[in-house]
Amino acid sequence: MSEAKYKRVLLKVSGEALAGDNKFGLNQKTISDICDKIKECVDMGVEIAIVVGGGNFWRGRDGQGMERTRADHMGMLATVINSLALADSLEQKGVPTRVQTAIEMRQIAEPYIRGKAVKHLKNNRVVIFACGSGCPFFSTDTAAALRAAEINADIILLAKKVDAVYDSDPNVNPAAVKFDHLSYINILNSRLGVMDSTATSLCMDNDIPILVFGLNEPENIIKAVKGEKIGTIVNN
Secondary structure: OOOOOOEEEEEEEOOOHHHHHHHOOOOOOHHHHHHHHHHHHOOOOOOEEEEEOOOOOOHEEEEOOOOOHHHHHHHHHHHHHHHHHHHHHHHHHOEEEEEEEOOOOOOOEEEHHHHHHHHHHHHHEEEEEOOOOOOOOOHHHHHHHHHHOOOOOOOOEEEEEEOOEEEOOOOOOOOOOOEEEHHHHHHHHHOOOOHHHHHHHHHHHHOEEEEEEEEEEOOOHHHHHHHHOOOOEEOO
């Protein structure tokens, strides 16, 4: 197996990706396939931290008529369900994991402590960050950028439904143009929707590259950590 390009990565997985073809909830085969590739990365010596979304259960912005803070807290709880599902699948494959939550729930997971997270990574444990940043009005994309900066990740691997960044939705526009490389300023000025503006600005300020790729083929996780040319790279 060829050598990994990156030593420590932050993998951002959307909640929708864990639903697979179900479109809602959890698809155990999809989760298992993703965790198989994460295990391969760990076996290559890559330190992996994961931020997972909760859109397969709930999005704060979907709570029409609800108080936004409460709706966002519901979304944070959805990410805990997904994090525990990932942890369970990884551990069944022999990969040691730790779930850390930005909102304290000691009976379920560790509270987020940067020093402990880094220690776990150095001890070859996969660390899964749940509850986003713990703050309403901030997306899990922003949480991914924040945690990547805090743990000094080499790159954010942004796994999405589409295989790269396009100038328009390729599912709607067959003539959509694919980008191999973009700068943070391109993303912000063109409002391409790769990550929200807060997350993009945080990555720009801390010089954290982002690789956007499709998770429809879990093998892409392996290709990403090896530095193979897939998806769209975003940097300075």
